[in-house]
Amino acid sequence: MQIPLIDLTKQYMNLKDSIDKVMIRVAESSQYISGPEVKSFELELADYLGCKHAISCGNGTDALAISLKALGIGAGDEVITSPFTFFATAEAISIVGATPVFVDVDPGTYNLNPSLIEKKINKKTKAIMPVHIFGQPADMEPIVDLAEKYGLYIVEDACQAIGAEYHGVKAGTIGDIGCFSFFPTKNLGAFGDGGLIVTNNDEIASIVRGLKAHGSGHAGLLAYKSLNQGLVDSDVLNGLNDQSAKYYNYLVGYNSRLDEIQAAILRIKLKYLDRWNDARRGLASNYNKKLKETSLVLPEVLRNLKEVVHLYVLQTENRKDLVEFLNNKGISTGVYYPVPLHLQKVYEHLNYSIGDFPVSEYLSNRTLALPLYPEMSEVEQNYIIECIQKFESE
Ligand SMILES: *Cc1c(COP(=O)(O)O)cnc(C)c1O
Numbered sequence: 001m002q003i004p005l006i007d008l009t010k011q012y013m014n015l016k017d018s019i020d021k022v023m024i025r026v027a028e029s030s031q032y033i034s035g036p037e038v039k040s041f042e043l044e045l046a047d048y049l050g051c052k053h054a055i056s057c058g059n060g061t062d063a064l065a066i067s068l069k070a071l072g073i074g075a076g077d078e079v080i081t082s083p084f085t086f087f088a089t090a091e092a093i094s095i096v097g098a099t100p101v102f103v104d105v106d107p108g109t110y111n112l113n114p115s116l117i118e119k120k121i122n123k124k125t126k127a128i129m130p131v132h133i134f135g136q137p138a139d140m141e142p143i144v145d146l147a148e149k150y151g152l153y154i155v156e157d158a159c160q161a162i163g164a165e166y167h168g169v170k171a172g173t174i175g176d177i178g179c180f181s182f183f184p185t186k187n188l189g190a191f192g193d194g195g196l197i198v199t200n201n202d203e204i205a206s207i208v209r210g211l212k213a214h215g216s217g218h219a220g221l222l223a224y225k226s227l228n229q230g231l232v233d234s235d236v237l238n239g240l241n242d243q244s245a246k247y248y249n250y251l252v253g254y255n256s257r258l259d260e261i262q263a264a265i266l267r268i269k270l271k272y273l274d275r276w277n278d279a280r281r282g283l284a285s286n287y288n289k290k291l292k293e294t295s296l297v298l299p300e301v302l303r304n305l306k307e308v309v310h311l312y313v314l315q316t317e318n319r320k321d322l323v324e325f326l327n328n329k330g331i332s333t334g335v336y337y338p339v340p341l342h343l344q345k346v347y348e349h350l351n352y353s354i355g356d357f358p359v360s361e362y363l364s365n366r367t368l369a370l371p372l373y374p375e376m377s378e379v380e381q382n383y384i385i386e387c388i389q390k391f392e393s394e
Contacts, residue, residue: 001383002330003371006185010375015268022264029260037263044270045196048163051173053205055197056258057212060159060181063195064092064129066254067155067177070207072227073098073126080120081129081157082112083340084360089131089157090341098126099350102342104357108300110134110313110367113359114142121146127153130175132161134336135187135280135310136301137171144174155179160310162188163277167304172198177208182258182266187280187308188273190262215251217242224250276374280309283372283381287312290385294392297366311336315366322368325391331384334369 012019026037038056046054057063073079075097081089083102090100101120106113110133117128128147130138138156147154154175158164162180164171172178180186182194197208203226210216210223221237237245258266284307288298297315301307313336316322323333340360342352354361370384 001380003332003376003380003384005332005334005369005371007371007373007375008184008189010373014375015272018268019265022268023261026261026264032260033257035260037260037267038258041258041263041267041270044267046198048270048273049170049173049178049198051170051178051198052200052202053198053208055205055208055212056263057195057197057254058256058258059193059195060157060179060183060186061088061092061095061195062212062254062256063159063179063181063197064088064155064157065095066208066211066256067179067197068092068096068098068127070204070211070223071127071153071155071176073153076124077126078122078124079127079129079155080117080125082131082133082360083342083357084110084337084363085131085133085157085341086159086337087341087344088159089129090347093129099124100341100347101125102352102357102360104359105133105363106139107359107363109136109139109302110299110363111136111138112143114139114146117143117146121150121152125150125152127155128175129155129157131157131159132164132171134299134313135161135164135308136299137161137164137166137174137305137307139302140166140174147175153177159183159186161308162186163273163306164308165306173200176201177204182262187277187310188266188269190258191265192259192262194258194262194266195256196258210251211253212256213246213253214249214255215253216247216249217245220248220250220253221245223253227251277308279374279376280372281307283374283376284309284312286381287314287370287372287385291388294388296388309372311369312372313367313369315363316368317366319366319368322388322391326384326387329383329387331387332371336367336369338364340364 158172159181210219
């Protein structure tokens with residue numbers, strides 16, 4: 001039996017009729033950007049997540065960078081985050097000119113360990129960027145307390161956690177800004193790239209809207225005013241509609257858009273997201289139950305959380321052998337993440353060394369993701385479990 005880590009074909013085949021129909025509808029409309037699909041998608045996402053503003057953009061990395069820039073974070077500033085994440089988390093901090101400051105993670109949940117954050121806070125610290133890794137929300141309560149105590153922003157990297165909940169609140173809507181990705185393999189995946197920025201703060205929302213569209217027009221002017229204490233004569237745009245105002249620029253921003261065709265596809269998929277996330281949780285709890293007796297260390301989930309199991313990641317002493325054994329049985333696996341970010345070549349200049357974040361380093365050598373996707377059948381999962389049990393008994 002061949003089992004991929006993630007199966008996007010099954011999902012498409014299940015929704016083929018409705019997805020094909022909207023793709024043709026958008027093609028025939030000849031409105032490919034900034035149209036009705038994107039507008040409706042943003043409203044539906046704000047409603048789904050229970051937040052005031054949902055602003056689409058080109059991808060999750062842009063979402064993170066635009067968010068930091070909207071908060072006025074740049075050169076000379078520090079942002080605290082996890083070294084055990086996808087590179088884009090720290091990359092976004094570097095893109096705006098700030099410095100990522102890493103804090104080690106918890107060995108059971110793989111998320112930022114809140115008790116290690118406070119000693120990294122100094123005058124340069126502007127924000128904390130928790131990552132809801134593998135679909136489980138980070139322990140936000142102590143992080144929110146620290147942010148309040150020291151006057152820091154919280155930007156949530158919720159790229160892997162759409163639909164997850166922390167104490168009944170959707171991940172991504174707890175801090176000042178939340179960022180999502182619609183990369184095809186994410187829980188809500190487009191047919192290409194896409195991203196989203198959410199906030200309950202009107203001023204932040206208008207800055208984000210200005211920054212994502214070249215810092216131009218009415219939104220660009222508002223963004224400029226917010227970031228520069230209102231030092232601009234705004235009369236020039238008076239009476240101009242959005243189309244004409246577009247050629248007046250106030251900030252160096254981004255060109256970061258979600259396309260109409262992606263928004264149309266995502267609107268269809270959004271209707272299934274909760275069902276898919278339920279199926280993911282069901283598969284994860286079945287793995288947990290059936291693999292309990294093995295030597296594998298299974299992922300821990302904190303209480304009062306609803307995780308969305310973006311990836312099912314466990315730990316093993318014999319990763320190399322297990323990967324090879326499963327591979328020979330037709331089962332794909334993945335390693336997330338083989339190199340913690342403080343040891344990446346690109347961050348050599350930050351002068352971290354081996355031993356600085358022992359938990360992240362330990363996990364990098366031991367973690368393994370098993371196949372998991374909402375359409376996975378019982379037969380497929382049982383086959384994977386049986387193969388692992390066979391490996392254990394050899
Ligand atoms: C996917 C991902 C991103 C980046 O999203 P893109 O849409 O690929 O730019 C950022 N952070 C995390 C944790 C991710 O998993």
